[in-house]
Amino acid sequence: MILEIRDVVKHFNGFCAISNIRMDVEEKKIHALIGPNGAGKTTLFNLISGMYNMTRGEIRFKGIRINGVRPNLRARLGIGRTFQIVRLFGFMSVLENVMLGSHCKTKAGLLKTFVRFSMRALQEEKVTRENAMRWLEFVGLPHRADEIASNLPHTEQRLVEIARALALEPDLLLLDEPAAGMNPKETEELNSLISKINQMGKTVFLIEHNMELVMGISDVISVLNFGGKIAEGNPSEIQDNPAVIEAYLGRKR
Amino acid sequence: MDYLISVATIAGIYIIMALSFYMPFMTGQISLGQAGFMAIGAYGSAVCTVKWGIPYVPAILIGGIFAGIVGILLGLPALRIKGIYLLLLTLGFGEIVRVVAINLEYTGAAEGFPGIPYQKYTILYAYGMVFILIIFFSRLRRSRMGRAFQAVGSDENAAEIIGVNIVSAKLLAFSVGAFMAGIGGGIFAHYQEYVEPLMFDIMHAIEFLIFAIFGGIQIFWGPIFGAIVLTFIPEFLRAIQEWRMELYGALLIIMMIIRPQGVIGLDTVQALNRLFRKGLGNERA
Numbered sequence: 001m002i003l004e005i006r007d008v009v010k011h012f013n014g015f016c017a018i019s020n021i022r023m024d025v026e027e028k029k030i031h032a033l034i035g036p037n038g039a040g041k042t043t044l045f046n047l048i049s050g051m052y053n054m055t056r057g058e059i060r061f062k063g064i065r066i067n068g069v070r071p072n073l074r075a076r077l078g079i080g081r082t083f084q085i086v087r088l089f090g091f092m093s094v095l096e097n098v099m100l101g102s103h104c105k106t107k108a109g110l111l112k113t114f115v116r117f118s119m120r121a122l123q124e125e126k127v128t129r130e131n132a133m134r135w136l137e138f139v140g141l142p143h144r145a146d147e148i149a150s151n152l153p154h155t156e157q158r159l160v161e162i163a164r165a166l167a168l169e170p171d172l173l174l175l176d177e178p179a180a181g182m183n184p185k186e187t188e189e190l191n192s193l194i195s196k197i198n199q200m201g202k203t204v205f206l207i208e209h210n211m212e213l214v215m216g217i218s219d220v221i222s223v224l225n226f227g228g229k230i231a232e233g234n235p236s237e238i239q240d241n242p243a244v245i246e247a248y249l250g251r252k253r
Numbered sequence: 254m255d256y257l258i259s260v261a262t263i264a265g266i267y268i269i270m271a272l273s274f275y276m277p278f279m280t281g282q283i284s285l286g287q288a289g290f291m292a293i294g295a296y297g298s299a300v301c302t303v304k305w306g307i308p309y310v311p312a313i314l315i316g317g318i319f320a321g322i323v324g325i326l327l328g329l330p331a332l333r334i335k336g337i338y339l340l341l342l343t344l345g346f347g348e349i350v351r352v353v354a355i356n357l358e359y360t361g362a363a364e365g366f367p368g369i370p371y372q373k374y375t376i377l378y379a380y381g382m383v384f385i386l387i388i389f390f391s392r393l394r395r396s397r398m399g400r401a402f403q404a405v406g407s408d409e410n411a412a413e414i415i416g417v418n419i420v421s422a423k424l425l426a427f428s429v430g431a432f433m434a435g436i437g438g439g440i441f442a443h444y445q446e447y448v449e450p451l452m453f454d455i456m457h458a459i460e461f462l463i464f465a466i467f468g469g470i471q472i473f474w475g476p477i478f479g480a481i482v483l484t485f486i487p488e489f490l491r492a493i494q495e496w497r498m499e500l501y502g503a504l505l506i507i508m509m510i511i512r513p514q515g516v517i518g519l520d521t522v523q524a525l526n527r528l529f530r531k532g533l534g535n536e537r538a
Binding site for chain 1: 400401403404414
C-alpha cells in the first residue's frame with residue numbers, strides 16, 4: 001500500500017466534510033475517487049497533500065505517518081498533485097512553471113545564482129531545463145514552452161500542471177478533475193496520457209466526473225457521499241452497486 | 254555640474270532602496286520597514302568608521318550584514334502574517350528603530366551622529382552597487398531560487414504544494430532585502446557626513462514603496478526606473494519641490510487607474526526586446 005488513509009475525520013467549524021474514511025491506495029494502480037458534488041473528494045486530496053490538517057485519523061504514505069508534515073516535505077517524499085481550478089504561476093513562462101516542479105529535487109541556493117563559479121549550479125540548471133522540456137514533450141506541449149502560462153487555453157494549462165507535478169518525479173500523483181472542461185477528443189488523449197504515467201510505475205489517484213474516463217482506466221474506484229465512503233471496487237462492481245446508483249440518481253419510488 | 258552629480262548620487266542610493274523594497278515584495282511581502290533597515294545600516298557603518306576606525310568598504314558591508322541579521326529576526330514573526338498586518342508590523346519596526354536612534358546616546362541621540370568621514374567617490378560606489386544588484390536580479394529571474402520567490406509571490410499555497418519551502422524563501426527574501434537597505438544606508442551616511450533619526454522616518458519608507466509601485470513591480474527594472482524618475486523630476490522642477498509628496502500621491506492614483514502594474518511591466522520589456530532584435534535583424538539584412 002503506497003497510501004493508507006485511516007479513520008480520517010475533517011471538520012470545518014462543526015461541518016463534517018470527511019467522516020471516518022478508511023481507504024487504501026495500492027502501488028502502481030490507477031485509483032479513482034468519485035462521488036456527487038460536495039462529497040468531500042477535494043477535501044480528502046487537500047488532507048493528503050497537506051493543505052489542511054485533519055481533525056482526527058492518520059494518513060500514511062509509503063508507511064510513513066504524514067500527519068502534520070508540511071506540504072513541501074510531502075512533495076519531497078513523492079506526492080505530486082494538480083488542482084481542480086488550475087493554479088499555474090501566471091507571470092512565468094510555461095517552461096519555468098514546469099522547472100519549478102523539480103524545485104525540491106535540486107539544490108542551488110541564492111548565493112549560487114549570483115556567484116557563478118560553481119559549475120555544479122550551472123549544470124543543475126541545465127539538467128532542470130532539459131528535464132522540464134522532456135515533461136512538456138511528454139504532455140505534448142513543447143511548442144508552448146516560452147509562452148506566458150496564463151495565456152494558454154484552459155485545457156493546455158491543465159496539461160502544464162500535470163507536467164509540473166511530474167517534474168517532481170512523484171511516486172503518487174493526485175489528479176483533481178483533470179478532464180474538467182475538455183472535449184471528447186482531449187479526454188481521449190488525457191486517457192492515454194494517464195495510462196502512460198501509470199505504466200511508468202507511478203500510482204495515480206484521481207478525482208473525476210467523466211464516467212467514461214473513470215470506468216475505462218481505473219483499477220479501483222472508491223465512491224464518496226456526504227463525507228463517507230459508500231462503496232469501493234472495480235469498475236463493473238461500482239456500476240452495479242445500488243448504493244452508488246442511489247447516491248447519483250436517487251432512490252426508486 | 255556638482256549639483257547634477259549630487260542629485261545622481263542620491264538617485265543611485267534611492268535605486269538601491271527601491272530594490273531593497275522589491276526583494277521581499279517578490280515573495281509577496283510588503284515592507285514599510287526599509288527606512289528602518291537603512292537607518293541600521295547607516296548608523297552601523299558610521300559607528301564602524303567613526304568609533305572603530307574600520308575602512309569604508311568593510312564598514313558598509315558590516316552595516317549591511319547587521320541590517321540583514323535584524324531582517325532575519327523581524328522576518329520570523331513576519332512569516333505568520335500577511336497583507337495589512339505585515340504592513341503594520343514593518344511600520345512599527347521602522348518607528349522602533351527611529352525611536353531607539355533618538356534615545357541612543359552612543360550615536361548622538363536626537364542631535365544626530367556627526368563627523369562621519371566623507372566618501373568623495375560615493376557616486377561610483379552607489380552605482381557600483383546598483384550594477385551588482387542589476388546583475389543579481391537579472392540572474393535571479395533565471396535561477397532556482399528566483400523562480401521559487403516568484404512562485405511564492407504569485408501563489409503561496411500552490412508553491413508549497415509543489416515542494417517550495419515557503420518559510421525559508423520568504424525569510425531569505427526579507428533578510429536579503431534588509432541587507433540591501435543596510436548597504437544603501439551605509440553609502441548614504443558616508444555621503445551626508447552626518448545622520449539623524451529624522452532622515453529615516455516613515456515617509457521615507459513610503460517613498461521607497463512609491464518608487465517601486467510607480468516604476469513597476471513585475472520586473473526589477475520597474476523600481477530602478479521609478480527611483481530615477483521620481484528623484485530627478487522634483488529636482489528639475491524646483492517649483493514643485495515642496496509639493497513632492499502631493500505629486501507622488503497624485504501620480505499613484507493616476508497609475509492605479511490607468512496602469513496598475515507600473516510604468517515598466519513585463520510587456521514593456523518584451524516590446525523593447527522585440528524592438529532591439531528587429532533593429533539587429535535589419536542590420537543583418
